[in-house]
Amino acid sequence: MISTPPPASLYPADVEELRLRTREFIRGTVIPAEPRPGQALNLTVRRELGEAAKAAGVYAPHVPREFGGQGLSLAHCSPVFQEAGYSPIGPAALNCMAPDEGNMHMLSLIGTPEQKRRFLVPLAAGDVSSCFAMTEPHPGAGSDPDALATTAVREGNHWVVTGHKRFTSGATFAGFAIVMARTAAEGADPAGATMFLVPMDSPGVRLGAPIHTMDKYLPGGHPHVHFDSVRVPENAVLGKAGLGFPHAQLRLGPARLTHCMRWLGLARRALDIALDRANTREIFGGHISQLGIAQEMIAASVIDIETSDAIISKCAVLLGIDAKAGSALSSVAKVHCSEAVYRVIDRAVQLCGGDGVSDGLPLAQYLNEVRPFRIYDGATETHKWAIARRASSARRRDVAAGEPFQGSARIDEGEQQ
The missing domain is CATH 2.40.110.10 (Butyryl-CoA Dehydrogenase, subunit A, domain 2)
Known part of the structure; x- marks a missing residue:
């Protein structure tokens, strides 16, 4: 189906195998346990799903193996996190939900051995949040x-x-x-x-x-x-x-990105719901999917999903090479993905008509879930401000280092004429 994650060839065999196991677990075990739209996940159900995830070998995909996880690097988290996010309760069931996921990541990097024993071990096991x-x-x-x-x-x-x-x-x-x-x-x-x-x-x-x-x-x-x-x-x-802010960047950059991964999985679910409706619902003598205006919405959603997937993948790799540059790109990814995911789900609501805004489908609640993402972890406008400042500063540095000042010669020639 067009909204499934990228081909297996993009990932190592063990990552693809974990993705497929996660896919099967989410669809077979987690989705049937989802609460009604608008209702919170019951803690008892969450614990039960967590135990089932451990038995299925998909629990805590991001946590180092020494602490009971699957040991994925950030560069390989996206396909698995997207599968988890296909259900709004999937990340909680797999113990890769914010804020625990980001806290585990930071503890694993800068925690002392005693802090890891006291805080990371029970957190990774799901014994505490x-x-x-x-x-x-x-x-x-x-x-x-x-x-x-x-x-x-x-x-x-x-x-x-x-x-x-x-x-x-x-x-x-x-x-x-x-x-x-x-x-x-x-x-x-x-x-x-x-x-x-x-x-x-x-x-x-x-x-x-x-x-x-x-x-x-x-x-x-x-x-x-x-x-x-x-x-x-x-x-x-x-x-x-005194170094809390630099330390926090170890958490904030990757945490922004893993948010994008999880919500992108939910956008894929929303598009699948809309595609199922468009392929079966007849209107004006044909299926909705045959109407040009519906095809434009579907195509726009596919483009939003694929561009989001691409920037997530690039940023995840960059964070492992250059933390500063990766953190800067994570702002771009966060803005793009938070806006794109909302657009995909909003279009899915529109394609499903009256059912899209009812509790007969989960789409309206999905909108409620992803709308705050444009504010949480830094509002879109705050990130855009920072992105623009970084771009301007980088260009000034390039020019100061001898890079040609673009447009100046042409302007001078125009003045001479």
Whole structure:
């Protein structure tokens, strides 16, 4: 079918084999267990699906094998994550859902052996979940991380964390949080942001009001979380003090991309639903798929899916070669994919007519699930601002290094005439 992932020849044999196993598991086990549109995934069902995924050999595809996962590199995650994302609850069932997936990735890279034992091992096994506490109420950190207001002050061999976070995805059921807080310069540690591993049952951690959003499938929602003089030991620092933002880039770039992978899988599902309808529903004497206006919508969706797939693949490879360049390209991928995925699902709704906006099909809820992606992990406009700044700066550097200043000679000639 035209909306299936790319040919097997693009991937090593073991990756293709895992993709096919994941495809079979999602379609045969996960899709029949999906909740009604608009309903959250039951935690008991999630655990049961997780155990079934382990038995099927598809659990935690991104996690290193030493921690119980399938050991995929980021460059090979996309075909498998897209298969998982074909169901909106597939990533949760396979334990490759945000924010846990990004937190696992960062812990595996910069966590100490003890931090990996205490936090990564149970997270990878699905015994606990986690959250990433970064976003704050205005005027704190949001699209501008430099506005970080949460603080951590050293007291002896402990840190005291104080602040108010919001949109802390998954916090309701999380066992621990990775908290971003501002710290002062001390010794060799620069002033800046620092990440702390904070168990959610620590004294002073308090869940605040829930934030009711249009997306429903993420267990734990996006509540406020308060850190009221929370004391954590010295070894709670993840990475190095003062280097929280550079460390976070290890998470944020790949996390943007894995979001794209999962949602692209859902866009493929939406297109398949629309194609099934267009191939069987007759109108004006023929199937919808025979109408030129419908063909234009279908073709546009295929183009959106394939261009998204291509930029994801390029960015995944680049992140493994040059983290800075890869992170920059992940902004481009995030903008393109979040907008393209929404367009694909919106067209699917349109092609399915009245059923598309009803709960008889899941498409309307899919729209609700993917619409926030244009805001989460950096709004489209924020990324475009950063993309434009990087492009302008890069061109100025090229010109300063001797690259010809394009158009100047032609303008001069025109003035002389």
